[in-house]
Amino acid sequence: MGNHSSLLLREEEIETIQQETGFTPNQIERLYSRFTSLDKGDNGFLCREDFHRIPELAINPLGDRIVNAFFCESGSEDQLNFRQFMKVLAHFRPVKKDKENKLNSREGKLRFAFQMYDTDNDEQISKEELLGVLQMMVGDNISEEQLVSIAERTIVEADKDGDQMISFQEFCTALERTDVEQKMSIRFLN
């Protein structure tokens, strides 16, 4: 498997991705094999259906959002090539002090989380957006009103400038005490 995928991945590609994301070549190859196994159509890119085919992701309440985040991050609508795929994943590399990388910095991670909320890409989390996520996570057993009030509470809590929205800055401030570096990291196998 590993050999097969590395054949498809050219050296310079690995290098650029390594430069860009900070993954080691080993990790890149490993992830590439995952990428190809996800890519059912064998066409070199992933589409939304490919993601939705992952059974666990399908039942993840935020599955849609996660998939959206992948595409949103890369800018393309329905195609995601390996480089873009890696770029998204690079957010979740553990932070290492010596190797600074913009993608997996605290801000990068927070940015990704922020985008999970911010569906309309206006750099603001509105109440509706928050409510949407809440509904996905909390489920239907809770009345709409309660969710609304929770969303309101959340916004008021974070909202510093009084515009009833959470800007990215406010988002970061709200999560100041949280160990985001820790929580938003995955141990990528070598």
Added chain:
Amino acid sequence: MSITRTLVFFVLCVAASELATNIVALSEVPSHGHSTIQYVDNPVGSSPGVVTLPSVVHHAEDRSGLADAVSSPSVSTGDHPVDGGVHPPADPGTAGGHGGGHGEGIHVFTAEFARVEIPFIISLWIFCASLAKIGFHMAPKLSSIFPESCLLIVVGIVIGLLLFHTNSAGVSPLTPTTFFFYMLPPIILDAGYFMPNRLFFDHLGTILLFAVLGTIWNTVSIGLALWGVGQTGLYGFDLPLLDTFLFSALISAVDPVAVLAVFEEIHVNEILYIVVFGESLLNDAVTVVLYNMFDAYVGMGQENIKYTDILSGFASFIVVAIGGTLIGIIWGFLTGFVTRFTNHVRVIEPIFIFVMSYLAYLNAEIFHMSGILAITFCGITMKNYVEGNISPKSHTTIKYAMKMLSSSSETIIFMFLGVNTVNDQHDWNTAFILLTILFCSVFRAIGCIVLTEVANRFRLHKLNHVEKFVMSYGGLRGAVAFALVLLVDPNKVKKQPLFVTATISVVYFTVFFQGITIKPLVKYLKVKRANKFEKTMNERLHEKLVDYTMAGMEDILGHTGNLKIRDKFKQIDNKYIRPCLIREHAAHEPKILETYSKLTMRDAMDFMRRNATSSNLTGGNSESMAVLFRNYTANNLNGSASMAQMDNGWNLDIGELAYSPSARDLSDAKVHHMLSEELWKPYRRSSRRLSYSRHAVNDHDLSSSHHVNHNMHMHIRRMVSETVRKQHSKRVKRHRDPHANGSGEGGSRNGTKSVSFKPLKENGLEKKLHDDYLHAVIKEVSEAEERNTSLDDVGAQAAGSSEDLDGDGAGITFIARKASIDPVLYSYESAMAELINNQQMALAGLLAASALAHLPVQPELSPIRSPDLPQSSETPRGKRLEVDGKGAIKKSPAAPSRQIPSKSKPILGYAEPATGIPSAVLEQARLQQHRLRFLLERQRQSLKRVISLGEAHPSTPTAAEMQLPWKRDDADDMSTFAIKQSEFPLWVDNKEYNNYYSPTNTFLGELDKKKSQHPSVIDIFTREHRTADLSERGENTLSPPTSFDVTVTIPEEISKEDEEAEANQKTFTK
């Protein structure tokens, strides 16, 4: 009082359970009759009339069940002299306490200590231990240097010395049985139940690594090293290999009790804590297995051991560990299931938690599995389900009872450790003991370093060197080791006394030396400290999002990580387990809701507290009212309205200033105050008696938080009122002028009051609102005077002045709290102005006014600005902009929205019916019209009133009237207060509180409303009539609950009150 009771209760429990286990233990012997015989035949019982404490008997039992049947108590308790107390022989039931005097004749007075000896001594122990604990915490210096465990041990030693030298050391407190059956479970249950699940499972891998491999490593290395040194002849005696291993097995385990005691005080970061503590919990399984294994090997003898035995040892490890865990989990689920049905018998909820987890422990012990693992996992498992089922009160009870039990157990354990130290059985061997301590520390350190290296390969958060150090340094040994070493049979292991001494030394070394030094070391090494904080809503929410995201990422990557497993479990949990175990299976993310309700609650409490203290009796109270008032007006005249000046909580309500009571009123009021303050406690007590029920706890009895607040208010109110009286009564009298503004004014002023009335009871904010209102009014007046405008022009002036205010507002420094009110004031102003100008009931004004009406309870409570209702979102802004284009524009949006939170923010579980909104809105609109008219009226009147200060109160009400009006706030013009009804504070259902409270308010806030009225019976009845009308309508009105309020069905409440009021009025007006 209650402490003693609790203690006695606890003691009784212990005593009873001890006896019970006696029986249980004995009944394990096939025939019951046989067991009785055995009890009597007990060697100790052979000396007639003398029976030892049950604990002595317990020595014959072995926790691990491997004790030899041959072991006789006298041997196994070698260091515990047999008690000589006289005890009615073979009557285990006596201590349980059945009837008194037996024997011949009737004794008028008999003292029979022996009958109560066991429970008495035990309770005395607990009492002393608890007293000692109090003592430490009274000496802050002491407790800051030494961990509590050290001090307790010292006290134990002192007591032990006393007992030893007085030769009265009849009690052998810390026997392995009492330790393992009664003292350890509470501590472990506490640890398991309050275990941060998430953290624990996140680090489970590391914890297991340390617990299993670490403990095995320690055992093997310490054993080999000690044995190896022994071969050199350094000790001066021969030490068999297996004995050494037995010793090393019991000494190598990190002790949860000691670790908890120390780590809870040093507050290291949570990861470090959970790793060390988790290790200490989970290594129990390993310790038990190793100990039993070596104990068995020792019994078999070195030469007879085959390696099937070794293999079976490892097999038994798996059985013990997995079995214990499974038993715990099963019992945990069972507990959840049982509590599902306890909603009718709330009081017994806690007992299920305790008893079932204890059963889990015992159940595991039956099969010689790890009881500690069982009870830990029982606690971990049950927690989430139980908390979904039980009432909050039960939860509190569990929390406190558990903490109480565990901390008293811990106290006793350390103290008994001290007491047990003092005996003459010690066998001191310097080389052996020092080497033991050395090896314990060194191998622990080595193990830590190696294992963290291994763990770090798989960890996201790499454990650094400092953490490694703390982990190895935190490997404290404690009472578990001590209890285990007492179990060792001296017949089989010749050097048992030495082992006991060595164990005690190691325990002392770790507890004293390491325990004391770890605190400064942690400080010195700058270990990341735990910062305990409650999660904010944002953190909770975003963290959940991140969790899901990361789980999704792991799915995409195809890893099977922690998150993915948790996600899986959560799905199963939500789908199958929770619906089974939880009565009201609500949401998938209960934590979010939990945080939300917690925060809301806190906001509410905060609000209450702040409002109590914000108007507390600070330095300002020496200032005379007149001075204050002068300053205040002067400021306003100068145009620099410094609102902060008025922030000291004075109530400058004109109505109060102008109040001039008769002598009789005053004495009445005084009596009220006196009674209400002094009678508070008796009141409560009697209520408790009345509400006594064996199966339920009346919640009113439990709530005491209000009355603190409330008393505070009493003081303030009285103080203010007294000052007011002193300062102004003369003036008021002088100015008194019966040029009455008639009943019309009366009505409207009543309105003013009653807007403030209800909330006044609850907070000082309304008062402030009044101040602000007054402020504005006075300002208007001054301007009006300056411009020589007639009163009829007030409307125009109001508009102008609100603009002026806005203009001036630039210079005003608002304090934070004020700021939240002001917009409403402004909006109110503007609404008024608009009204007057346009002479129409615009929806905008309506809403603004309603915002005002809401304010009393709402403001700053939880500053949620909720989504605007469709009707309200647009209009107010636009309208208001027309009126005052300047400062209010910015602020106005807050005003309309303030009304909405109350609607859209019902507290959890009290979803407000959303139906009927359109009709309700219409209804409200209609009511608002009335209200606005009234407000208009009021404004005009207050202007007049201010101008002719003090002239407005023509008649003094009778005492009877003064008693009444608290009932009457509802009896006002119904149009004014449709919405207010819903804004009852939390304690609205507490009748006593209401009744109690009201006279004060009557006196202070509500009096003069009646004054200007003609107190005719007819009037009263017409008003009653109107109220009745109101209560009908009240059902239609939107009843926004306050954000912390439990939605009360208001109309009933009101009509009830009305009835009362009516009755009262009838009585009094006669």
